[in-house]
Amino acid sequence: MRNRLRKAILLRSNFVFSGGTASRVQRHGVWASVTNEDATTDSFRHSLLYANNKRIFVFHLSIRVPSLHQSCNCHNSHWPQGYVETMTFRALHLLAFLTSVVRVSKADTEFPASNEVPLPRTDVLSHALSAAQTRLSELILSNPVIKIVSHGSPTIALDDANLEVDNIALVHLTNLQLRSSPFHMMSAVPDLRLMGLSLYGSIRMLEVTGNYTISVEVMKHTSMALITSDRGSLNLTFENMEISGLVGLNFSENKLQFHTVDLLYRPNLVSLRIFYKDVRGVPRVTEERSSSLHGRVEEPIYTDLAKRLNSLIQEELNKLFRNVTIAQLMDGKSGTEISFKSSKNARIGNLNDFINCILNITKENITDQISIPDFENSFEKKLGLVTIRGNFKAEGGWLKGLETIHRTADVTLKQLNNSIEFSAAMGLRTLEFGYARYRAKLLNVGPSGALTASVGSNSLSFRGIVDYTDSTCRVTSAEVRVMDLQDMKLKLTGLSPFNWIFSKTATSVTRRSKFNVARAIEETFGNQIRNNLKQFDCRQYFPESTVKAVDPVTENSESGQKEL
Structure with a gap:
């Protein structure tokens, strides 16, 4: 048993140890050496290990070799290559003599006595996880109703939004407010091997109210026949919303945490009512019902609504x-608690490294600065009883900071037969954009100059599916979505003496710029990641046992699903 435990301890240090017997460990102890290559710092770390039946001693020797690697890739930069060999005492004495570079440390952890419980076998842990999943499912569904509130208020503010038709931002949606029925959880299926939770539930009704405005140029556009006035209010309802998706699990200080919520919302009926006044000032109401959201006024509202709901449900x-x-x-x-922690940390580490690897490859193949589309908006200024419309045009758009992309949370996973659906939260440490030239004209008079802006906070979502076969492991679909862009700060040069134009244009410029920036980020990262993954073999990050193994946890997954 001591020999098996000694091997387990060495294995937990990511070393593969062979050789030695229990009697040899007890009488003389075992010396071994481990060499780890760190391609990111061009160095070797040589470790000497001595183990007997009482203690483990570790000697570390670090050697830096300049220009060890001309370049590194994911295969060797994230996984230190290690080996273990038994050593003669003469070789040991030669290395230990290098006192200037050898650091000696002692691990005081003693081997357990024979009456202590060893770490459980794989099948024992699997059955323990299956029982734990059932307990967690029952705990979650014992509180099946989640109220959708923000800071205790049932009214939730949504971000302003734009609806684009034919590459022009036509409809500006402002002062959007959400009220929601509670979220009823109907099914909760945890998977503690992958640290994920599959949720299914429903919301009876979501209601969004707000205002809209339309640019002058848009009024002539036939595809927006539903809205016949340049301003008004709206009432939008999503009825019988079906909700399903993934929730990422983790444990902080041994307590359960939900670190990522990635749910999809599918309404069975969408109703939109528009309140406006016709040319004679008579109040009018137009109503339309549909089960589709694509290309409609509801689509940008729905995108922000889903983001806010995920955040509120996570809280x-x-x-x-x-x-x-x-x-x-x-x-x-x-015993099972210790084994579960060790297994969880190793598995999550593998999967986080998988996302880190993809992002590192992506950063090597993109430029930090890209172009964003030009745009043109109108604005108004009242002169007495007369309202005059002006024009704002921005050209030479740029966006930079793409190389600062990084993962911001652990990966969330869900197993589907021989496939794994994954989701990762990402962000950009710095994000700036601008336009080389802008012109603002009112009665053919106005300023011109350059526009620059910074984005204070942002969040992105990276989703994909891993297909595992007998010979390959491939990411078959991947998409990147911008979830949040907040705290934009604009700076325009050349305004004086037309500083009032900034207040008239800042809101519309921010809305349109946010749309352009989000689309550019999604297309750039989405296309590059998909290209990178065409020949990427992910087998080292998704071992076969993770994807295809059939154990008690998998077999009893249905038992963890409770229906109300």
């Missing part, structure tokens, strides 16, 4: 289940 889940612990799920069994 409520963490409030409801903040006291759930690993020990509670493992029924107080310390």
Whole structure:
């Protein structure tokens, strides 16, 4: 047993140890050496290990070799290459003599006595996870109703939005407010091997109210026949919303956390009512019902609505289940708890490295600065009883900061037969954009100059599907979505003496710029990542046992699904 435990300890250090017997360990101890190559720092770390039946001693020797690698890729930069060999005492003495570069440390952890419980076998852990998943599902569904509120208020503010038709921002949606029925969770299926939770539920009704305005040029556009006035208000309802998707799980200080919520919202009926006044000032109402959102006024509202709902549901889940612990799920069994933590950390580490690897390849193949489309908007200024319309045009758009992309949370996974659906939250550490030239004209008079802007906060979502066969592991679909762009700060040169134009144009410029920036980020990263993944073999990050193994957890996954 001691020999098996000694091997387990060395394996947990990502080393493969062979050789030695239990009797040899007990009488003399075992010396071994481990060499790890770090391609990111061009160095070797040589470790000497001594293990007997009481203690483990570790000697570390670090050697830096300039220009060890001309370049590195994901295969060797994220996975240190290690090996273990038994050493003669003469070789050991020669290395230990290099006192200027050798650091000696002692690990005081003793081998457990024979009456202590060893780490559980794989099948024991699998059955423990299956029982834990059932407990977690029952805990979640014991509180099946989540109220959709923000800071205790049932009225939730949404971001302003734009609807584009024929590459022109036609409709500006402002002062959007959301009220929602509660979210009823009908099914919760945890997968603690992949640290994910599949949720299914419904919301009876979502209602969004707000205002709209339309540019002068848009009024002649036939595809927006539903709206016949340049300003008014709207009422939008999504009825019988079906909700399903993934929730990422983690444990912080042994307590359950929901770190990512990536749910999809599918309404069965969408109703839009437009309130406006016709040319004679008579109030009018236009109503339309549909089950499709594509290319309609509802689409940008729906995008922001889904983002806000995911965030609010995540907050409520963490409030409801903040006291759930690993020990509670493992029924107080310390052995399975330790084994689960070790397995979880290793698996999540692999999957996070997978996303990091893709992002590193992407950063090597994109430019930090790209172009964004020009745009043109109108604005108004009242002179007495007369309203005059002006024009704002921006050209030579640019966007930079793409090389600062990074993962911001652990990967969320869901297994589907021989496929894995994954989702990762990402962000850009810095994001700036601008236009080389702008012109603002009112009665053919106005300023011109350059426009620059910074984005204070942002968030992106990276989704994909991994297909695993007997010979390959491929990412078969991938998409990047911008989830949030906030705290935009604009700076325009050449305004004086037309500073008032900034206040008239800032809101519309920010809306349109946000649309252009989001689209450019999604297209640039989406296209590059898809190109990078065409020949990318992900087998090293998704071992076969993760994707295809049939164990008690997989077999009993249906038992973890409770229906209300």
